[in-house]
Amino acid sequence: MTNILSVIHPFCHLSYILVEWVLLVWSIQLWRKSNSIAMIVLPILLVCSSYDNFVLLVGSLLGEGKLLESLSMLRFLAHYIVVPLFIVIVVELAHRAGADWAGSRFVRVLGWVLAIGLGIYDVATQFVGLELVPETFAGMLRYVAAQPNQLPIITILVNLFVMIIGIGIWRRLKWSWLFVGALVSLIGNAIPTDLVGTVLASGSELILALCMLLTEQRTQYMMAMLKLSTESQQSQLNLQTY
Template identity: 65%
Template sequence: MSIIYPLTHLSLALSEWVLISWAIRLWQQSTSLAMIVLPIVLVSISYDNLILSIGSLIGEGELLKTLSMLRFLLHYLVVPLFIVIGVELAHRAAASWVNKIVRVLSWVIALGLAAIDVATHYIGLELVPIEFAGILRYHVANLSGPPIITIVVNLFVLLIGIGIWFRLKWPWLFVGTLVSLIGNAMPSSAVGTLAGSFSELVMAISLLLTEERTQFFLVTQGGTLDFSQARN
């Protein structure tokens, strides 16, 4: 058990780089803004898994604590970007409610939530070492309650997933986001870090598959893969 958790986190970190290359390929096919933002999120998630996987090798001390501070900062900054990705996918699925104002507003909301998270959770952040199933990591001291902003972001994308499900007959964004919502709501102090990390991988895969679905949708609707005209 002591080696399974670190190796699994390392496998997740490497898998996320495969997903980054997948997202870049999809962007090259369509110039989808969602596929520009998603790699940014995946880099952060991959770093998170990497630090979790090697924490025991680094050992308790300032180095691991500093790397963990960066891990938390990246998390607070990039998780709200899932809102932008979800709105862009809805836009590409030709959802009538997604106009230019909504697309700009998604960035305003995402950046605003990131600023709130940094101001309320990162500034003055105190970390304490904790060990679970062979993983040594730094944990927020006196943490109380679930990650509210992460759950709010997941709920928002979940609603978009429902809309895409009805519009494109494609349930997988909803399913992937639901898995992420459940995984992030589970307390890491009780179940460890794998549940949340694995659920984020599942959500990222569902976003990539949904992008592929929207590309197919645009082809069938427009007859050609002309994204300069087909609501890109």
């Protein structure tokens, strides 16, 4: 079983990296069609996530030492900073889906303030004074927090927030995938990595990013259909008037 896991885990992290760069290209393409702020922020998360998976993938190749420890410290810092940005993305998706509460500039700015505030809080409470120790799971060497018995509270709260907004988008667009992605991410991040390794948490965040892209694509499709319907009605009105 250990030999099988030692093959599966590196393969999964390598696959995650490749998929994340595909999603990165896709997000840029969606941004070019809509100039959506969500599709500007999401690539940042995808780059950080691919870096996270890269460090996990090459840990055993680099071996214990300052280099891997430094790369791992940056991995933790990036995670604490960028995860709250999911709030910004989902507020923008709600705005583009036509949710009344997300239509005001105040709410959208508030989303940024909340995300930055949670990021600062996480860095201050989790990263400052962080001590890392080497750990091997399924043949993969990584550095972990010396005192890992703390739930990722901010990550869980962010996923709950996304789930709530996902329910609203589900009702509005008849599109459940954002809610499903947030639920998968919540479950994946709630399972301790010292029991199952990093594959579930990394994979669940990838699924959430994919569901956000699918939601943006769905929104663009609905907006295009609405525009087409409006133009058709206007053409019919013009013919009747003529």
